[in-house]
Amino acid sequence: MGMTYVQKLLARACGRPQAAVGEVVEPPVSLAMSHENGALVINQFNEIFKGTGLEPKVWDPSRIAIIFDHRVPAESSKTATNQKKIREFIQKQGIKKFHDIRGDSGGICHQILPENGYVRPGMVVVGTDSHTTTHGALGAFAFGIGATEMASVWALGNILNVEVPGTIKVVVKGRLPRGVYAKDLILHLVGKLTAEGANFKAIEFHGEAIREMPTSGRLVLCNMTVEAGATAGVVPPDEETQRYLREEAGVTDALDLFGPDADAVYDQVVEIDAARLEPQIACPHTVDNVKGIGEVAGKKVQQIVVGSCTNGRLDDLEVAAKILKGKRVADGTRMLVFPASWRIYSDALRMGYLRDLVQAGAVVCNPGCGPCLGVHQGALADGETALATTNRNFKGRMGNPNAEVYLCSTAVAAASALTGEISDPRGVL
Amino acid sequence: MATGKVVRKLGDDVSTDIIYPGRFMATVLPTETPQYAFADDAEFNRKLKAKEIAPGGFIVAGKNFGCGSSREQAASCIKGYELTVVARHFARIFLQNSINVGLQMVICPAIEAEEGHELEVREGKVWDLTTGKSFAIEPLPKARQAIIDAGGLIPYARRLVLERAGR
16 A cells, blocks of 8 residues: 555654554654753653663764754843753763854754754654654654653654654645745645644645745745644655755755655545635634634734744745835834844845844844743733734743734735734735 | 542643743753643642642643643643643643653543542543543553553653663
8 A cells, every 4th residue: 555755754764664554663763853941851861861870871962953042042040051951961972963052053943954954855853842843844754742752762762652643635736826925825724624633643745836835935834734733744855855955955965855655545635726825814822713814904913023933034034124125113013033043144134134124123133932932032011912923822822821922924924014903915015 | 540629621722831831941840840830820820839739630621732832841740730631632742741751641532521520530431420421531552551551751761771781
């Protein structure tokens, strides 16, 4: 029987001819990523070795990546102490894929991994972050795990008890119209599947709109597959994947490229006509509460956030700058911009995007997770409404349970910054 | 499993931001996380901290409990109060984290029980002793049961580390 992309990947990773849906496998891990929650991983890792008489040693330091992004620069002495503890561990264990708080190499983990060529097609990638699904955009089977699970990976080198997931095939026909982006597509899909519609399953993307989509957009799609509950999202690698890896990520070694079998069996097939999509908004307080922009246009917003691991890439900053250049962020609205990495920040600086944004009244912050999860900068006041290009709008998400968060594309965020209310970008592009 | 009262009833899609708000994520140790459990559900959080809620109680929830972040604090903070979560279904990462850290949880697709009701988990069912109704439990996959039987992922992984080292 034919296999889906993820089935095939897991079969290859485990060195066997087949991987049946529901079967439990324990594949070797190609890359294990953590951020500041590495502090808890270290604690649990040491616990595993307690009383064994063995020295706590990671299975392969070259396969571990640690990126500081959630609270950078540290917002408290507690975070600073966690970061210090992690640096000492990294030094001791000889971990080289470490991205500290630095303007020449830092950023958000889900941008750092792709842009440094750490992720390749066929890899099994785990991360102590639910948005690790992002890396399926490059043909990896990538998913989020907890800290204790990661401690076990660091000790053993494989991930225990992975059930081979069934797959939902999403076919996106046609082309995205002007003013409609990958973000609108994924919000539409999450709304359609619901927050648990893909629970314990993988989502595999196909169709003309995907083939024509640059990797930056595919990263957005896979990033948010977890919002439908998916274990992983994946775009089977194609020419664009190779272009990105060679030209943007500096990968020179051979790539292991394969696709799903033509007779693969899918749990469900979802077809979307890209040409009929309009800008989408996820309304409070769940990501699957998705509406067409027409239904929410006019809603007043006090804070606009552009950035994060979802929409903080160069093409996002470009569209925001294009909309805001020579104009002004509305009074009564503040606009915060968080590029996804310092490489992107530097490129946007060179292209003049940051200048255009700042001159329009936006505040450009350093790359990092920022206000997305309410831990660092950009908290909301009681009764305030935010419009953000981030990936979650749960109650309390932006640091205040008495505030509301709406999610949208970068173009919607920038167009709304001009008016101070949720606005359709198609009129200002 | 002994009997206990429903101490809190929650709806569908309870996110990890509700269980353990992101702003407390710098606190990581299982000994310290319970103080922030349901921090934005102020009255419940107060009762937990004041020990007005006895260990052995149940949180009853709808579908997709624990959706969102991979933060393990969401599982460890509930475990700290020795509560059991009975939900219609769980989000994947939360389910795995619960097993790994030893938080008691029960998948019970049709569960219906109100706060104050007395529950008992027995013979593959959750019994609401207050109403006399019972609800079938969905068993965990075998591979996950092995981790529970070992007392969590740390002892389970420890055994594997020792086996691989030939001890």
